[in-house]
Amino acid sequence: MVCTKNLDAKKAINFCLNDKYGKKYCLNEIKSKWVVLFFFDKASLTLENSEILFYSKVQEQFKALNTELIGIGPVSEEEIRIFYKEHSFDIILLSDLDYKVSEEYGVVDFNAEKVRKILPITYLINKNKFICKSWNREKMYYRFSGYGGNAVDLWEQSRMWAHIDKVLDAIELLDKHIKFY
Numbered sequence: 422m423v424c425t426k427n428l429d430a431k432k433a434i435n436f437c438l439n440d441k442y443g444k445k446y447c448l449n450e451i452k453s454k455w456v457v458l459f460f461f462d463k464a465s466l467t468l469e470n471s472e473i474l475f476y477s478k479v480q481e482q483f484k485a486l487n488t489e490l491i492g493i494g495p496v497s498e499e500e501i502r503i504f505y506k507e508h509s510f511d512i513i514l515l516s517d518l519d520y521k522v523s524e525e526y527g528v529v530d531f532n533a534e535k536v537r538k539i540l541p542i543t544y545l546i547n548k549n550k551f552i553c554k555s556w557n558r559e560k561m562y563y564r565f566s567g568y569g570g571n572a573v574d575l576w577e578q579s580r581m582w583a584h585i586d587k588v589l590d591a592i593e594l595l596d597k598h599i600k601f602y
Contacts, residue, residue, distance in 0.1 A: 426527030429555055433458070433546045436522040438493065438515035441501040446491070446515055449550060454487035455592055456546040460528045461494040462539040466504045472541065472558065472584075477510030479585055486592050493517045495539060543584070545591055554591050558584050 428434075433456075437447040448456070457476075465471040476483075476490050483490055490512045501514045520537060523529050528540040541558035 428526065428544065428552045431552055433544065433550045433552050434522070434525045435550070436493070436515075436517075436525070438517055438522060439498055440513060440515055441498055441505055443498055446513060448546070451489055451491075452548075453489040454548045455483075456489050456491060457483065457543060457588055458491050458493065458546055459543040460523055460526065460539050460541065461492050462541075463494060463496050463500075465494060466496060466500060473504075473510075473512060473514065474508060475585060477508065477512055479589075480511055482589060483592075486589070486596070488592060489513065491515065493522055495520055495523065495537070543588065545588060545595075547595070553595055556584060556587060 433448060435447060435449045437445050439445055448458075459472060459476070461472055465473055473492055476492070480490060492512060492514045494514065495517055496514075497518055498516050501516060504514070517523050520529055523539055526542070526544075528542045530538055530540050532538050543556045543558060544552050545554040547553050
């Protein structure tokens with residue numbers, strides 16, 4: 422499934438969404454050098470291999486690069502609160518229950534039963550709020566899943582590490598070579 426918008430090198434779409442306590446976060450008010458904005462589906466709150474949990478394991482590496490991790494999903498503030506109670510991390514998760522921001526970013530798709538789902542897209546946004554790079558985590562899955570057998574289980578455990586490495590590498594490369602921010 423393909424994201425319906427190519428936002429690379431374009432100004433990021435501003436959003437103002439609530440976290441687990443109803444505190445409003447607006448993209449334009451975030452002061453970090455980088456923002457890793459990832460979209461997740463409701464199922465991510467119940468999966469053992471949730472991208473949220475993988476990001477939480479390396480959140481210190483992102484903080485060291487002055488990078489804020491923000492996840493947006495079609496979940497309620499209460500669902501986010503419950504997820505935070507079950508797991509301990511500092512990643513900002515925001516409620517997009519009406520899919521408005523997800524639709525603006527072009528990450529909403531429909532499955533065969535015509536049920537809305539969120540495409541697993543990650544954006545790297547600089548401090549001037551331009552999108553420097555985007556990744557479709559689902560495309561990465563299909564590239565590696567052709568190995569078959571128990572490799573699928575191994576892939577489920579390693580796909581996010583591969584993705585996270587790519588994001589960290591991109592931040593480090595841009596920090597070294599691009600001085601426009």
